[in-house]
Amino acid sequence: MSAGGASSSSRVSGLPSSTPKAPPLVPTNHVTTLEGVTVRARIDPTLTVDDVLKQLCSSLKKEPASDFALRDESDELVTNDNLRKKIKGRVGLKLVKSPSRQAADTVEELQTREENDGKLRMALFELQKFIREEQFVQEFLKYGGLHMLVNHISIASRNSLAYALTSMQNLMDFDYGWGSLDDNFILRVVQILSSSQSPINVCRPATVILKKLVEADPLSAPGTLASTSKGPPALPPGSVYRYGFQVVFNQMKKERGLLGTVVDRLGSADTAMAQYSMMLINSLLSHANDDGWEEFVAELEQLNIRQAFIRSMSLHTIEDLTSCILDFQANMVRVTYRKKTTLVDPEHVPAHNDALSYIWNNSQLEVDEDDLGGIVQWRKLGFESEDIVQEFSEVGVLGLDCLRNFVETDLDFSKLVLEQSSRPEDRRCPLGKASNEVVELLSVYWNIFEPGYSTSTTFQPFFLDFYRVHFLATRFFLRMWGESGAAIGDFQRVLDLVQSQVKVALRSESVRPWREVEQEFNQSDYRAVRDRQMKELELEDDLLNKVPVRNLRAKLYKESYEFVRQQRIQCLLQGAWFVIALPQNAPREVVRRPKRPWRFMRLDSGLKYLHYVDSAVKFPVRSGLEDLPDRIDVSLINDIATGTCAPPPNVLRGDDDLPPAGVLSPSPLSFSLLNAHEGSLVDLIAPDQSRWADWTDGLNMLRKDGGHAPSTETSSFVQALTEIGLKIKLLDLSGEMVEIPTNLTAGPPPTDTNFFFSESLL
Template sequence: MDQADIPALLSRLASDEDAARKMAVFKLQSSINDPAFADVFISSGGLIILRRLIMGTGGNTLAYSLQSLTRLLEVDMGWDIFEGPTAGDLVERVVELIVTNPLVNILRGAMSILVALVSHSQSTPRGQNRIPGTFGFRALKPAVAVYPQFFDLVIQQLQSADHALCANALMLINALIRDAVSADPAAANGKASTAGEEWPKFIKRLQDLGLIKAVYNLMQSSALQDLAHPLLEFQSLTKLLLRKWREVHVDLERPEHRRALKGLHLASAPSRDHANGVEKSEDGQSVGRKGSKKHNPEKWRRLGFETESPAAEFQEAGFLGMMDLTDFVRKNEDGFQKLLLEQSSRPMAQRCPVARASLAVTLILYDQFECDKTEMEDLRGYQLSDGKQQDKLYRPLLLQWSRLHTAALASFFRLWKATGAEQSDFDKAAELVRILVDQVIGHAGRMKDVVEVEEDLAEYDCGRLRDLQMDLLELSFEDNWGQHLYQVRDDLRQESLSFVKEQRIRCLLRGAWFSKPAPRKESQGNSHPNNRRNTNGTLWRYVKLSHNRRYLHYADFALRTAQEPGLDSLNEKIDLSKVSSVVSNVSVANEDARSESSKSQGAVNTNSKSTTKITIFSFTSPEEAAKPGGDGKEQPVLTLYPLNHSVASEWLDGLLMLLDQKPITAESNKLVSLVGDYGLKIRLLNVRMEAAYSGPPAGAGVVPSREGLDDDYWYEV
């Protein structure tokens, strides 16, 4: 629409005919987001007419008017409409529409206006003489006082089938939470608020109205694309709130903190352990006399604190740690009392410190959800990731913080008992819980329900958890010492290869029996590998390496003798210097799976034809051997049929290593890795902790002084 048409447009907007007003405001909403048009519109008095339409019309005319004001505010213009003496009436009218109007298009526009109104308090003021309370959460307070059901109805809209309305409602809640937190300057510094900490009360009010459950359901729904930004913003605000709670220091001069600690003490049922003044020493023996009313010297240590000054122990977890601990005790008071009684029956060193465990779990969850990560990092990750990766950015389990803390703390107690930990092992137990939380919560998908997570935390196998810990330790050691480990592993691999080579060659020196099909049955046996033979149809071949490792001696026998033949009875031999290659059909990939069965069959079913074959080749002539690249013509000089795969692995790799080639079977390579790993562990066992971390000994590297020496010296040979 041309700017020259604005006077006529304003005339139609001010018309008494509803049809004319409706058509005019319908055209206005499509043009007012042009800053040049909006500037002329405002300077021509358009805000007054637009305000009148919002205050006095209904139906589509009202919906178009709300949409027009929303688009005007989106281009950061028209804020003057909220700065006059009648601004309060306009805000109250918009709040009234949200509370009383059922039309979706009106609700969407009204909420968009309130989002802009509340969020504008966090932007840079355009004027220096702005009246306090014009924007932000405080601008809504007078209207909310008139309509106290406002927050309840906004949260109800989170269940709306209209995704746009749902997104607007969530954006309004986000804006209110952000403004409530940022409006309290003491909250930003982690200190007590002189205003009575209105933001925590406001957050609790929203939570009591079912906000957490509603957003949790949205995060697990299929409406992510339409609600992506408000959901990620709410997730970031949740982290912000957790961060603010952690920054609040526990101070016994504050009444609410004193009440929380006192509630912990009373919930522990102190009269059970110390009835009538009977105290217990560290070894569990009762001391003192009955009827005395002495102060319990273990008032806080029996709850799991390290000292009798518990406030100082909340320094790292802050008031967030106290909230988690008190919430756990409040919801599990009977279990808490039973746990303390059970721990009190054990020696002091074996007791699980409940309070310390709770604080440790709080910090573990805090790190797991990356609560120190800023909102911009979350949004940047959303913009740079594809669909599958975007799904991983949503962490609905973050909204179930209290339940996760309780479940993880119960797992802490379970692992403590299962591992037989003592108080000196507390950090190790906490590290196990950290790994457990990462495995269960960190790998949980967006759709995984919190009940399943609780079950997984309660049932995760301790042995599997320990294996994961060892794998992580090895990876950590690789990161810190990888450069040195690679060199050590290379050296150890060469040593392992030498060891395995010697072992395989000794198998050849020891000799072995091989089956040999009779010539008249050979062709039939090749086509029917599973046919059984009688003793008369099978020959035996015995092969043995000479002591000087230069010749392979062999001979064929009709029967397999109990006593192994000597070299003098083996009338055939092969000069290994003339061997060109060794070829076999031994399965490298599946050898491990097949060798287990072949080992058991080798001794029993010795008369069956072996399907494994090792063929030794040599060049047909010296001229062929002289051809470059080993491309000369070859001929087979000896074929062996091992009785099982273990013998096949030993002889195939032994012959290859005699020819200075690498082993190829899985069994030999597994042995090389096994020997190398044991060698590495033995070397690491010889490294002392103080040698690795304490630095060189005193005086190391210091050049001795020559003071007091002369040139009268000699060498004694």
């Protein structure tokens, strides 16, 4: 094999090169050696990489061949999976150190503890790249590289620390090898993040590392879904799925300023930093366990996390943040539902007792006795009984928090209570009951049922400001009560007015300003509201507002979105053809038709990899994965951005529902699979709206930190299935004109076992 520029060339195919009558061999690849010498070679694409290396090293007199590997011009490692593609594409190759030799050399260079050592900095810099490759990782771990890397993270600073953290971040993309990270390492990462002096290039990988540790809990281990009801599953030695929320949160509590610093970074001018901070918060919310959930959420609320995300909504010109904000909304639906279903327990939970004491003390009322000698306290605030735990049984801690916020916000709360106390008893507005009913009303409006994922496809700033909306709606209730001259028997009539006003005031949530919402609640005239509500009653069936029917709708909603979720994942398992798209900001003059513009993708049965093949034309793809040589690790997908890219020119012939060829404006059917540190893994355009919704929603539901379905199609399907199922269920009742009560009261339990169920009740 001759050096670059020579007239002759060797081939690596095994065919005799000395045959006199053979035609001149055309070089198909250039190979550059470690010494910088470039040679030309004709490589048989049917050979394995090992065979190619043996023949190349033999020609170049470099032994042993096991010490060498091939990389392309972009430093991607040549493997048996991609060798054929690179040979056919005449890609320039480099003869470099093998992963084993590179790992040994890297670990040796990491043994120095002198941060200013140039070789050490270069080794850490290159480690970021090599550690993404599984062949290197296996050898790196074998030589004890993880221990060396952790040591440098504990002592390094500035760029060296950024390189080391990024290397650890890339290592954690694999589901093995880092199960020995201990609490000291986690605390070190927490300390790095909590310091406002840490530079951005250090904070970015540190944030992702903490996120990955949160998501590596035992219940997230492959094949353990069925074990969730039986406690944490048994893990094999060395498993990385031994961390999770509680392990990380225990270290976070040692640096009390960490969460505040992360929340502050939501407004960072660096988009990636803001995105990673949002992703960390979302992971903490979605993986929080029972032991630390309440403390964690309370701390987030004190830091005004809702307002921080609302501010981000006004800066959502960057698509990368949209998905994170929608994920946060979905997580807050879960938080709100959990608060609503958590019983108030002042006897055992100090925070609940403190909230009740705050409410009572600010009322400036005194405890009295009734005619029977019973205590009169909470009934003075408009509750129906003195059993305060029972009074909040339907709205839970959410109702308690809303009432406390009402008291904090209304500076004239004591005057309000005094005014109601001065009225005749049957004319007093039951403030406590009204507050709880408004909570229930808003929960129905925003579908606060037991959620799997949110079907909201738009920003919901009013929902994130739930307490503020509750305050406005409760004040509106009090005003309608007074203006209508209501008595205690008119409670439901006034509540119906509030329900009507909520629908009007909160309409077009993603685009309306707050001042218009406040005007609707504070300035609407009673007569106008009443007239509008009467017209609405003519069109509505009161049956649908009954509590049992609302509960039935909640149950059917859960079943409907689970059905749609399974359907979306089945579409991924079947696979589909897509057009490989172009970035929308690509200069028009350099845009060319790609050689293989079509990609077929299919999810494997283990839900771990997207297998694919690129082709010049669409062809029938067999079932299974034999026709799909390449793959993308689903765990590397951190986000799915939509409407981000444009179709290439001269690919579409009008037989697909896509924009005209040559137009570089973003296609509404485009989407990008984004990685936290590599950017876009692939940009694709779906052939139609249905497959676009199937894949964007399905991929979102596969993400560990995913929580929302971005397409209106999925949202419509879930809502339609819910309403159809509800109507079918109600046909059995309404057809017989059966009266559905507003609520059911359970009788006393039997005193012994001498009873049976009547057949008429079964």
